[in-house]
Amino acid sequence: MPAKDARIQQHDRSPAAIGNAFSRRGFLKAALAAGTLPLFPGATRAAASAVKRLVAGTRVIEVNGRPAKVFRLTGPDGHPGIRLAPGERFRVNLANESGTRTLVHWHGQLPPWTQDGFPWPQTPPLADGAVQAYDYAPIPGTYWMHSHYDMQEQNLMTAPLIVHNAAERREDRQEVVLMLHDFTFRTPQEVLAGLTGKSTAQTQAMAGMPAMAMSSPTSMHMDLNDVHYDAFLANDRTFADPDIVRVERGGHIHLRVINGASSSQFWLDLGELVGQVVATDGHPVQPVAGSRFPLAMAQRLDILLDLPRSGAFPILARLEGTGRQTGIILATTAAQIPRIAHSTQAAPPLDNSMEAGLTAAEPLRERPTDIVHTIALGGEMKPYAWSMNGEHWPHVTPLMLDQGQRVEIDLVNRTMMAHPIHLHGHAFQVSAIDGQPIRGAVRDTVLVMPKRRVRIAFDANNPGRWAFHCHNLYHMVSGMMTEVRYQGIAV
Numbered sequence: 001m002p003a004k005d006a007r008i009q010q011h012d013r014s015p016a017a018i019g020n021a022f023s024r025r026g027f028l029k030a031a032l033a034a035g036t037l038p039l040f041p042g043a044t045r046a047a048a049s050a051v052k053r054l055v056a057g058t059r060v061i062e063v064n065g066r067p068a069k070v071f072r073l074t075g076p077d078g079h080p081g082i083r084l085a086p087g088e089r090f091r092v093n094l095a096n097e098s099g100t101r102t103l104v105h106w107h108g109q110l111p112p113w114t115q116d117g118f119p120w121p122q123t124p125p126l127a128d129g130a131v132q133a134y135d136y137a138p139i140p141g142t143y144w145m146h147s148h149y150d151m152q153e154q155n156l157m158t159a160p161l162i163v164h165n166a167a168e169r170r171e172d173r174q175e176v177v178l179m180l181h182d183f184t185f186r187t188p189q190e191v192l193a194g195l196t197g198k199s200t201a202q203t204q205a206m207a208g209m210p211a212m213a214m215s216s217p218t219s220m221h222m223d224l225n226d227v228h229y230d231a232f233l234a235n236d237r238t239f240a241d242p243d244i245v246r247v248e249r250g251g252h253i254h255l256r257v258i259n260g261a262s263s264s265q266f267w268l269d270l271g272e273l274v275g276q277v278v279a280t281d282g283h284p285v286q287p288v289a290g291s292r293f294p295l296a297m298a299q300r301l302d303i304l305l306d307l308p309r310s311g312a313f314p315i316l317a318r319l320e321g322t323g324r325q326t327g328i329i330l331a332t333t334a335a336q337i338p339r340i341a342h343s344t345q346a347a348p349p350l351d352n353s354m355e356a357g358l359t360a361a362e363p364l365r366e367r368p369t370d371i372v373h374t375i376a377l378g379g380e381m382k383p384y385a386w387s388m389n390g391e392h393w394p395h396v397t398p399l400m401l402d403q404g405q406r407v408e409i410d411l412v413n414r415t416m417m418a419h420p421i422h423l424h425g426h427a428f429q430v431s432a433i434d435g436q437p438i439r440g441a442v443r444d445t446v447l448v449m450p451k452r453r454v455r456i457a458f459d460a461n462n463p464g465r466w467a468f469h470c471h472n473l474y475h476m477v478s479g480m481m482t483e484v485r486y487q488g489i490a491v
């Protein structure tokens with residue numbers, strides 16, 4: 001049964017499978033007790049200096065019963081992405097075997113700007129067949145990597161980037177990575193042409209589904225889901241054949257959820273389970289208990305789960321404003337695996353009610369702000385063009401910073417859509433929502449709701465030239481990106 005074998009192989013390469021291999025509960029403890037392993041595998045001096053090979057290539061997955069050729073980013077163990085032990089440097093040789101040019105961005109990490117994978121002339125794309133070396137000190141947490149070149153992100157040039165810290169290694173939790181994608185059999189160029197080249201009505205007719213207008217609680221209309229997708233993937237699979245992660249009865253889980261979708265946002269729904277959110281975008285927060293959490297494009301959540309009993313526990317990702325869903329299933333041995341529909345009752349649009357209640361566990365130190373910039377987010381569905389301060393990438397005026405400044409940026413959304421705004425090379429703290437000051441989460445991507453404002457604060461401590469953009473891929477490529485540049489950086 002070659003088809004089945006292929007599926008199994010693909011299953012074994014899923015991010016969740018790596019999690020199981022690495023941190024199966026008890027494995028590390030037993031190995032430590034037996035004295036057969038260094039305290040942290042890979043963290044010895046010799047191992048820490050080892051260079052990891054990361055291959056950008058292609059692969060075929062099955063979606064809705066059809067084969068689909070997509071990209072891959074495969075680490076040295078054959079699994080997607082990179083995992084680093086506590087204290088280990090990000091020493092990676094990226095080998096491009098994709099058959100085309102690429103450029104990979106280490107989303108949320110704080111490397112020197114020349115290693116950031118942002119497509120300036122100074123960081124040209126990597127030619128097919130070429131290898132590029134990276135070496136920087138990573139920050140711990142749940143991160144990810146994705147192509148920042150030519151909309152390759154839509155074709156799954158994406159993977160987890162997990163940096164462990166010593167404390168969580170001691171906690172003895174089973175790590176489960178859940179990576180979300182939106183999938184279309186159309187090329188991203190076709191999707192973009194549909195968005196920009198036709199009237200909204202024509203685009204809707206072509207896509208078979210409207211770019212949805214929803215009413216928020218304040219009865220203001222907002223636009224959601226620009227793109228109609230063929231499927232939503234959780235660890236490359238749908239509920240037709242989901243990723244089933246084996247867990248222990250009463251098991252303790254560390255769930256790392258990554259929204260790698262190009263143009264879709266989800267409610268993470270734990271079903272009957274109650275989890276504790278302990279980190280947002282890799283940065284610790286005061287724990288928040290709940291069963292349903294919003295996850296904007298590019299954002300991550302770290303959730304601790306203690307299973308109450310044996311059984312099967314679906315972890316759902318529900319597309320905002322629709323009934324569509326994907327997910328994985330945590331299951332103890334011999335548990336009956338339920339059949340989960342691709343569609344259920346509609347989930348509401350994402351909102352910032354959780355964001356407003358988050359508190360950073362490791363906040364920025366208190367100090368006066370040196371400079372406040374305002375960025376107006378502009379644009380609309382028709383014509384489909386999105387802007388920052390009225391400018392469309394690449395015709396932008398850089399936002400200039402001096403090294404050492406405490407910077408705040410007011411993000412003012414003048415549009416009818418929510419925009420997940422991402423700053424490269426820095427971690428920022430959410431300092432106000434709609435003018436209400438908070439000591440909110442430290443993050444790298446924040447959702448700015450339609451007609452609302454979010455203020456972020458950060459220290460200008462990583463000199464260079466950095467991208468600052470909406471993480472909706474089609475907003476970014478139609479103009480919603482600018483540059484943050486330090487004074488004195490050569491252009």
Ligand SMILES: [Cu+2]
Nearest residue numbers: 419470472475
């Ligand atoms: Cu946007």
